[in-house]
Amino acid sequence: MSRFHVGGKVVDKVDLLRKKHWACVDFGDAAIVLGGLVALNILVWLFTAWSVDFKSFVHYSKVNDIYLADACKIIPSKFSGSKEVVPLHFRKQTSNSSSSTNVEEIYFDFRKQRFTYSKEKDTFFKLPYPTKETFGYYLKSTSHGFKAKVLSTSEKCGCNV
Secondary structure: OEEEEEEOOOOOOOOOOOOOHHHHHOOOOOOOOHHHHHHHHHHHHHHHOOHHHHHHHHHOOOOOOOOHOOOEEEEEOOOOOEEEEEEEEEEEOOOOOOOOOEEEEEEEEEEEEEEEOOOOOEEEEOOOOOOOOOOOHHHOOOOOOOOHHHHHHHHHHOOOO
């Protein structure tokens, strides 16, 4: 009998217990626990591949300062595709003016488009391309001419892929 009925003021029932020694846990229990942990690990790994929100929750933490960030989660407009986590790039550019100051450019590439950070507007925007000019403006255009200008333009706009 493992339970005794005392029926007193302080103690009503007494259960008899024996301490389990973890060294004597049988192989079947250990296999069940190990199988559960392996299944949980596989599910977490699959959820990071299936869900961008879960991946950003597991792998990243939100920051308020842009200089502390190394990636950003892109949430596109409605009916424009799915979310993505893309790396955030920091690049120092030398200014073409006579003061030769270094200007830091913060940008990310999303679906073959480059978005740069504006400190004045405190947001990201697409690179401004001259698309609203007259047809004659585009007919008069020539090549960059100098190798340095070609390199600076390819750094700013990226490769034309």
